[in-house]
Amino acid sequence: MYKIKIYHLFIFVCVAFIGATACTKKDNGISPGNDHLKFLVLADNPKQTIQNFGASDAWSIQFVGKNWPEQKRQKIAELLFSNENDDASNPRGIGLSAWRFNLGAGSAQQGVASDIQDAWRRAPGMLRNDGSYDLEALEGQRNFLRMAQSYGVDQFIAFVNSPPVQFTKNGKAYSSGGSSTNLKNEHFVDYAVYLKTALETIKAEDGIAFNYLSPFNEPQWNWDHSGQEGCPWRNSEIASTVRIIDSVFASTTLPTKVELSDAGKLTYLYENDGDATRGSQIEAFFSNNSVWYIGDLEVVAKKISGHSYYTTYNNKYLLSVRENLRAKVKEFGSDFSFWQTEYCILEDNEEIQGPGRDLGIESALYMDRVIHTDLTVANSETWQWWLAVSPYDYKDGLVYIDYNKDDGDIYESKILWTLGHYSRFIKQGAKRYDMWRSDNKSVEQSIDGIYASSYRNSDGSWVIVITNQSDIDIPVQVGIKDLDDLTFKLYETNADPETNLDFTLDISSDETIEVKGRSIITLVSDTP
Known part of the structure; x- marks a missing residue:
């Protein structure tokens, strides 16, 4: 089960970070006292349509x-x-x-x-x-x-x-x-x-x-x-x-x-x-x-x-x-x-x-x-x-x-x-959207650590997939540019044999979770 912490300062996706080195299984780049990296879905920057x-x-x-x-x-x-x-x-x-x-x-x-x-x-x-x-x-x-x-x-x-x-x-x-x-x-x-x-x-x-x-x-x-x-x-x-x-x-x-x-x-x-x-x-x-x-x-x-x-x-x-x-x-x-x-x-x-x-x-x-x-x-x-x-x-x-x-x-x-x-x-006709992260890590720097992608379905619901390739749990918050008060359902797969795309909890955009090491989560918003 996820640990929940409440923050009211921002609605970004927040992920632990420090420095410019990539997160790896041995070293995810986190230093004591530095536990927030902000992801933001750029809702004004659509990419390809998913078929x-x-x-x-x-x-x-x-x-x-x-x-x-x-x-x-x-x-x-x-x-x-x-x-x-x-x-x-x-x-x-x-x-x-x-x-x-x-x-x-x-x-x-x-x-x-x-x-x-x-x-x-x-x-x-x-x-x-x-x-x-x-x-x-x-x-x-x-x-x-x-x-x-x-x-x-x-x-x-x-x-x-x-x-x-x-x-x-x-x-x-x-x-x-x-x-x-x-x-x-x-x-x-x-x-x-x-x-x-x-x-x-x-x-x-x-x-x-x-x-x-x-x-x-x-x-x-x-x-x-x-x-x-x-x-x-x-x-x-x-x-x-x-x-x-x-x-x-x-x-x-x-x-x-x-x-x-x-x-x-x-x-x-x-x-x-x-x-x-x-x-x-x-x-x-x-x-x-x-x-x-x-x-x-x-x-x-x-x-x-x-x-x-x-x-x-x-x-x-x-x-x-x-x-x-x-x-x-x-x-x-x-x-x-x-x-x-x-x-x-x-x-x-x-x-x-x-x-x-x-x-x-x-x-x-x-x-x-x-x-x-x-x-x-x-x-x-x-x-x-x-x-x-x-x-x-x-x-x-x-x-x-x-x-x-x-x-x-x-x-x-x-x-x-x-x-x-x-x-x-992510259904036919969904648009992928670009994401911003506050540590400015490139894809190459983050690909062995934690990364995310985001999509919007034709019905208006948002889907964010976050993968933690590192060994340690990392705090995450979820948010979308210019959108407040969204509720997400969270689904998880991790190393536990019994945890396979399991519904875990509902979260709102001002809540922080910890993404387990070696896991994948998907966050699905309610339909506006």
């Missing part, structure tokens, strides 16, 4: 959504999508607003012949060898698609790791090598027709129209291993394929836009990073001086998407990548934006490693730093995680389950609840 927070149904939902007991399916759906509270005012779920649906290539139907040894990483495909479509092959995924919609999710993205195996050069859902696509030349039009037909079929059967389609996933990787479905794409091949998709989709009533380009690393969006044929993708696709310019096509969404993998360590690199990306996106005008569309902890550095399931706070805090900088430095309009449900001993899931296709236990993670500090309260 969604999401996760994907790869790969376990094909089994969970079909085979697991209905009660457990509903529990997982509640954890991911619910916006309801329990009797103690604690959120029942994290209220995701977007759902990424994997259009598989058919490696699941191939079985062991797919060369993908792990059956959980094979993906079922809709396309039969005779050219007809088999919706039942996606039964588990479609069940969760409908459950997401029933909870109020209204943004759906279909993503493709590999074209259907019927269309690939090697008849597999992974490449035989090289940087060029595994899609046969004679099947480019067939691929576009397949994408259109697949989405129209799901719309006709399930009543769900996909907002976006991602036909290329992490095209910078060669995908010449049989660990999962994947396909490389050169920029020239992406441009050619999208032009065909634009022509084919001209006859559909679907609202679907093509999302480019789900880059495997953010640097590929603004520089070559060693691969001129697959890098500098903002310039390649959206500069009208480029031979691969497709930004004027009707089917293309006026945004660029990428994944935050391999750009999160160390802090200087974390920030420089996002600063460079923000600057490049800004060159293309105010109606052009960046979406962060996939991340999990794949890192292997001094601070964290991907292998080893972690339901606790350490991995959650690492993720939180990525979320914070993607939103406040890169100005991403979205933040999306990789596996919504994972059976693995890896830091890749929000919800974890036993490695069992038919039944098992469900395990909640603090990664889940930490993402919920954003997704549960």
